[in-house]
Amino acid sequence: MLRTTRILPVFLLFLTPLITLAQATVSLNPSDEAPVIDKNIYGHFAEHLGRCIYDGLYVGEKSNIPNTEGVRNDIINALKDLKIPNLRWPGGCFADTYHWKDGVGPQSERPTIVNTWWGNVTEDNSFGTHNFLNLCEELGAEPYLAGNVGSGEVQELADWVQYVNFDGISPMSDWRKENGREKPWGVKYWGVGNEAWGCGGNMRVEYYADIYRKYATFMSDAGLEGGLYKIASGASNDDYHWTEVLMRDIPHNLLQGVALHHYSVIDWNAKGPSVGFSEDQYFKTMEQAWLMEELITKHVEIMDKYDPKGKVDLIVDEWGGWYDVMEDTNPGFLFQQNTMRDAMIAGMTLNIFHNHARRVKMANLAQVVNVLQAVILTEGEKMILTPTYHVMKMYNVHQDAQLIPIELNTPDFEFNGEKLPAVNASASKDAAGKVHISLVNIDSKKSNTVSVAVGALKLKDISATILTSKTLEDHNTFESPEKIQPEQFKKFKLKNGTLEVELPPFSVVVLEAN
Structure with missing residues (x-):
């Protein structure tokens, strides 16, 4: 069952997960009336x-x-x-x-x-x-x-x-x-x-x-x-x-x-x-x-x-x-x-x-x-x-930066019969005109593909950074201080106004585009 909520700017979203690679969708809805994300957050x-x-x-x-x-x-x-x-x-x-x-x-x-x-x-x-x-x-x-x-x-x-x-x-x-x-x-x-x-x-x-x-x-x-x-x-x-x-x-x-x-x-x-x-x-x-x-x-x-x-x-x-x-x-x-x-x-x-x-x-x-x-x-x-x-x-x-309200549909992250939205997201446009999209996949086992409808923004020159690791318990130590650190991310493609992003389990991705 698909349940969709427009995020203007609030979101609450669910989609039944697939067995292997699940699919989430994000629509960006720029508005001149959207609030600015205060840096003090x-x-x-x-x-x-x-x-x-x-x-x-x-x-x-x-x-x-x-x-x-x-x-x-x-x-x-x-x-x-x-x-x-x-x-x-x-x-x-x-x-x-x-x-x-x-x-x-x-x-x-x-x-x-x-x-x-x-x-x-x-x-x-x-x-x-x-x-x-x-x-x-x-x-x-x-x-x-x-x-x-x-x-x-x-x-x-x-x-x-x-x-x-x-x-x-x-x-x-x-x-x-x-x-x-x-x-x-x-x-x-x-x-x-x-x-x-x-x-x-x-x-x-x-x-x-x-x-x-x-x-x-x-x-x-x-x-x-x-x-x-x-x-x-x-x-x-x-x-x-x-x-x-x-x-x-x-x-x-x-x-x-x-x-x-x-x-x-x-x-x-x-x-x-x-x-x-x-x-x-x-x-x-x-x-x-x-x-x-x-x-x-x-x-x-x-x-x-x-x-x-x-x-x-x-x-x-x-x-x-x-x-x-x-x-x-x-x-x-x-x-x-x-x-x-x-x-x-x-x-x-x-x-x-x-x-x-x-x-x-x-x-x-x-x-x-x-x-x-x-x-x-x-x-x-x-x-x-x-x-x-x-x-x-x-x-x-x-x-x-000015918030870009989004509409998000996401698979569930399921455990012992309970469910949570697997993917969450937000987006903004800064004073220089750059668009940033933040995506999080909290599912501990499954990757999630996210389709972001960006045609109205005519994005180009897209780059991305990811934070993830081999296990959820991974952490930096004084002996291994750089075990977890951001890396360049390339598992995305832009085609016909849709940005396809493949999120690994328990990962954070930030995309930037002009």
């Missing part, structure tokens, strides 16, 4: 968690590892190549225990903090506001600061805004200058708390909505051109009531974005390994990744009810795969390997974000280094790029 997340900051990003200025103000140069260069548009810090759960004033001024005078959320390790606050914001400047990325609403006070957050943004005379701007920074950084993006329903205070949404209104009121624009962009702590997964109350009870002049968190987790009590997973665990992980489509659709429906003009954005500021930690590592550090399964999560999720570009304006992969679905892993002086890194780099051609 490609954001990242750096929490004080495990080895993300300390012994990850930050090794200190005295380290033998080449660094800039204590941040590893190899990581800086890798993130620049990734065209990272924004970086969220300092949490996560850590944000609502973090007091920013402890992390500025002479390092020798900074108090320590016990990270009660992640391993009960003692941190010395050597990485603080200046380090983070200077790193963002070096990367050319927008900083996204998550404010402490759980254990902090209104004045504390208001002071932070003034410290980093105010160019006039004030106690906070004077203090910033004393600490070595003459001009403010101009931080636009601010999270007003994090996961208020859980580690951010176990609040009821009605209570948090009032708390948000209070904090947001006292967060002055401090002369920042365009004003602050304030993001409410949003729902976990399918808590649609949470989104309903935020959109209903918070005046929209105080609210620019509503967050959503969703991880591809099989079972919070039995997440399964990051390497050595079963076919069943793979399929269930793909189910959770594909659930992002339904979650965004339903949360957006609620937002549309209260905000039909789309002035408030949906911000998916935590997403990715979450598994059991690697053996012989601190369970509070959330260190996991990154395999082709993670490449499937990344490719599928980014396609979903693209196709919801009307509302989804920012997203933050969790996390950037050594934690959860990291794009970079380190071990001493060594550094490796993960399959997720390679997918995000392949896909960054879509940043700030």
Whole structure:
């Protein structure tokens, strides 16, 4: 049975698979009214968690590892190549225990903090506001600061805004200058708390909505051109009531974005390994990744009810795969390997974000280094790029390009009587007129041929890149850092306005054409 849905820009699609080589079809439907894919969808997340900051990003200025103000140069260069548009810090759960004033001024005078959320390790606050914001400047990325609403006070957050943004005379701007920074950084993006329903205070949404209104009121624009962009702590997964109350009870002049968190987790009590997973665990992980489509659709429906003009954005500021930690590592550090399964999560999720570009304006992969679905892993002086890194780099051609709505029919990926769409896709056209088409085949066993109707676009000079490997569990290691990396792809042909692409099992392909 064939079920077809037009993707303008949402898609939901199924087709009964064939025994050997299955067939999918994609029609491109360019529209001048289609939204732009905001580059901030490609954001990242750096929490004080495990080895993300300390012994990850930050090794200190005295380290033998080449660094800039204590941040590893190899990581800086890798993130620049990734065209990272924004970086969220300092949490996560850590944000609502973090007091920013402890992390500025002479390092020798900074108090320590016990990270009660992640391993009960003692941190010395050597990485603080200046380090983070200077790193963002070096990367050319927008900083996204998550404010402490759980254990902090209104004045504390208001002071932070003034410290980093105010160019006039004030106690906070004077203090910033004393600490070595003459001009403010101009931080636009601010999270007003994090996961208020859980580690951010176990609040009821009605209570948090009032708390948000209070904090947001006292967060002055401090002369920042365009004003602050304030993001409410949003729902976990399918808590649609949470989104309903935020959109209903918070005046929209105080609210620019509503967050959503969703991880591809099989079972919070039995997440399964990051390497050595079963076919069943793979399929269930793909189910959770594909659930992002339904979650965004339903949360957006609620937002549309209260905000039909789309002035408030949906911000998916935590997403990715979450598994059991690697053996012989601190369970509070959330260190996991990154395999082709993670490449499937990344490719599928980014396609979903693209196709919801009307509302989804920012997203933050969790996390950037050594934690959860990291794009970079380190071990001493060594550094490796993960399959997720390679997918995000392949896909960054879509940043700030205009979405091309698509219509997609796909075979199913079947396992034990359950089904998922085997192929997912998105497309865009950039300012230079180049068209990019991203295709993902999540089927672990079957290749899928995709027929893309491109006649109306009159494409030529087509090239392609693929990320795939021999097994789903393949991953890069410090001994074999380039086992998985993008390669030139040639299994496609253009004939009579139709582009035929042969996708191997568990593969990601990005095509480019003029």
